[in-house]
Amino acid sequence: MQLTVLGGCGAWPTAVQACSGYLVEHAGFRLLIDPGYATLPRLLDHSTVDAVDAVLISHGHPDHCADLNPLLRARGLSDTPPPALPVYAPHGAVDAVLALDKPSMLAGAYRLHEFQPGDRFDIGPFRTDTWLLPHFVPNAGIRLTTPEAVLAYTGDTGPSPDILRLAQNADLLLSEATYIHEVPSADAPYLLTARLAGQYASQAGAASLMLTHLWPGTDPEAAHEAAAGAFRHPIHVATPGLMTDVARASGRAAAESLDADAGKATMPNYKRDDL
Template sequence: MSDGRLDLTVLGCATPYPAADNPCSGYLVSSGGARIWMDAGSGTLGPLQRYVRLDELDAIWISHLHADHSADLLTAYYGLLFADIDLASPIPLYGPPGTADRLAHFLTNTPARSPVESAFAVTELHDGHRTTVGPLRLTSRAVAHGIPAFAVRIETAGASLVYSGDTAPCPSLTELAEGCDVLLCEAESDRPPSEGEQVHHTPEDTGDTARTSGAARLIVTHVGRFLTPRQAVARAATHYDGPVDHAAPGVTYSIG
């Protein structure tokens, strides 16, 4: 049974490659004994094991297939099938269309396709996809990143978390985040784009999305390397009056 609380542990939030003390994007979301690895960016599998073994995960959710959000699925595959883990059944993996084939393309080294489905039970996301993992309810929405990409709202009876993944400001994210307890939102861009399509939030955009959606709290993540976390938080706060934090690696936030 869940007590209505939802815990968010930051495994890493660096972009586009890991820092010495900060893996790429990855988070552990847990409630009532259910545990979800949310994004599996480069380097996140290591710190994940401080909290949970791979075979103890109830699900994996992937926002999009850029390496800084998904690359550690490759090493997780080897860990699940060819190491010290006796996997009872494949781990449910929710990801963008083509996830299984993308993994298999990278992992296959012989004429026989690597058995990706022996490690992961893959479900392809679509706009409005809904599922449950233990006491957690997940709703995914397609967002604007130039490739298939998704944000997710994770809820229990007493708490709600919305994670943007990577995206430009867009109505689907704002709608998904309406009235949430915590919005975990990327802020990779240090300035609005001068030309071409915008595919990330600036810190000011992050504040705007939190304010417009009525989020109770904003956690800024995935901050670009031309900004410090302190700068990103300060700039987001100029567009949002609620509490603003930075997703520091190793920190656990209790929601609800």
């Protein structure tokens, strides 16, 4: 599994950093997670719009989904439109983005699959488990599993014991870290710090950690240092163009189960048209 960071800035993009956006590839399948503000130009540095096989969105804030609109425009209004793009999102999360154009304009450009955080489903080669994590709007923590690796992504969240289940023995935890040491009291239930991200990664037994959604202007070295106080394994800070191979840590069983039901799941054969 390969992760390419398109952006990792919280709230709004800067001159050098797009908002949240991640391209995850496995077995020739390209899954775009959270196409936030300014991520489409960064996507085009690595791929074409018609090479994206599916989109997965954690929640409906525009710094996580705004660039779904230009992505669908680029696909739907091209001379030779590709097949409708499967878009997975919590119920109602992308209503505002889809409403930017009249319904008929991009109707053929996407197929919307809405889910409740807590649902489990397959997207191409990825078994996808989700958790409802605390944020200002419903937010889905996401765990992607293949036989070779596990990637856990918090979306935007405040403190929650479910983060430990989400990140349990993950090969990479991609974690919200808006602040370094302390979240302002009014926002404390809904956002994390780099320090807390390090603590969760350590307690969950994650093999590596990537900090993302840093507040614009945050010193990435300071965020790294705060997380390293609790987590002794590799730590990265999400920056555009950063690529990492997410691989099963030595000694871990393939397709590790979260519970008895998950242990019964098998990875299906898939085709793009099956999504």
